[in-house]
Amino acid sequence: MRRSSAQTKAGILAAARERFAADGYERATIRAIAAAAGIDPSMVMRYFGSKDGLFAAAAEFDLRLPDPRDLPRDQVGATLVRHFMHRWEADDALQILLRTGVTNQAAAERLRTVFVTQLTPTIAALTGAAGPLGQAESRAALVASQILGMALCRYVLRLPPAVTMTDDDVVAWLGPTVQRYLTGDAPAT
Amino acid sequence: MRRSSAQTKAGILAAARERFAADGYERATIRAIAAAAGIDPSMVMRYFGSKDGLFAAAAEFDLRLPDPRDLPRDQVGATLVRHFMHRWEADDALQILLRTGVTNQAAAERLRTVFVTQLTPTIAALTGAAGPLGQAESRAALVASQILGMALCRYVLRLPPAVTMTDDDVVAWLGPTVQRYLTGDAPAT
DNA sequence: AGTCTATGTCAACGGTTGTTGACCTGGTCC
DNA sequence: GGACCAGGTCAACAACCGTTGACATAGACT
Structure with missing residues (x-):
């Protein structure tokens, strides 16, 4: 295979994090994220279903507070x-x-x-x-x-x-x- | 005259403040603001030039700090x-x-x-x-x-x-x- | 070799947005 | 009455958006 699906999925996620952090939800476009990841916009839909799904995945995180x-x-x-x-x-x-x-x-x-x-x-x-x-x-x-x-x-x-x-x-x-x-x-x- | 320009201008401004405060810049649309003010969207352009102009007018304010x-x-x-x-x-x-x-x-x-x-x-x-x-x-x-x-x-x-x-x-x-x-x-x- | 599947591209859709220009209309002044 | 004008409507524009489905292709399996 040319690329593993996990690789591109991670690439999309990284690009999405960058764009969402810089532009916010509305101004960060799927097209821009896909371009930054070097991929077609439809791939984003394939892996994350929708813009909301992509956002949910990109915003996942944990405070990791110490005891x-x-x-x-x-x-x-x-x-x-x-x-x-x-x-x-x-x-x-x-x-x-x-x-x-x-x-x-x-x-x-x-x-x-x-x-x-x-x-x-x-x-x-x-x-x-x-x-x-x-x-x-x-x-x-x-x-x-x-x-x-x-x-x-x-x-x-x-x-x-x-x-x-x-x-x-x-x-x-x-x-x-x-x-x-x-x-x-x-x-x- | 049916309405003074100052009246409608103030009406647009009030509606704009409400929508901007509730939805933020991108999601507040000129069409929605105009509808809330009971006016055609093109009136907004006439009075404020552009969405940016309207926003600048709506976001005008002063902290009024006491001495x-x-x-x-x-x-x-x-x-x-x-x-x-x-x-x-x-x-x-x-x-x-x-x-x-x-x-x-x-x-x-x-x-x-x-x-x-x-x-x-x-x-x-x-x-x-x-x-x-x-x-x-x-x-x-x-x-x-x-x-x-x-x-x-x-x-x-x-x-x-x-x-x-x-x-x-x-x-x-x-x-x-x-x-x-x-x-x-x-x-x- | 031939089939199949995962990975990816492409073109297009329906909808929404900011913005524009042509047009209408009720009141005012000569 | 007729010209004028501020206040207002309407339809349309170009651009962009998220999303979709049909199609291509490189490699794995039999």
């Missing part, structure tokens, strides 16, 4: 921030979800489930059995707001000061914030 | 968070920019200039002449990351715990964060 019980309790915030930054830069899928979750319903749902279902148990494990689960959910949302916000400014909007900052700067500034969202006392309201 | 020198220094964080939340809910333009700035180059540029040029001087006024301007820019980016991140989770992604939280909850949690980004000592890196 917080393995970490010194007072450094869990900084560690988590650093972990996320590595994850952002290693895997396009997070940028894809962020860029498309804003207009695409399915991507928004994916982002929601990823952050709620993967972050909440991590936090629940940290706070222990004490405290209601609802608190863990709120804390997860707060952490997500800061983490996603920085990713938005740094990788998507490319806000100059956010881009210029070193990774260490970001960890030093955001670490205490996330630490407080995770382990700090709930403020009286 | 921080009028506030108690230790409450400037909480005040700013509350101000932003009111601003989000009163004016569609911020949601438009957030939803479209992710794929539309012009919208991203607008968001950048809005946050950098309106937030940075406010912060510089707060920290006084002391400290380099670069610090004010970094602090502005940090504030933007937390504010935009919460807006993203709450209004765009509709992450359930972020939506459920009351305004007071958000202010109580984010206030200290923003306060530290504004007035806290720069961490040693």
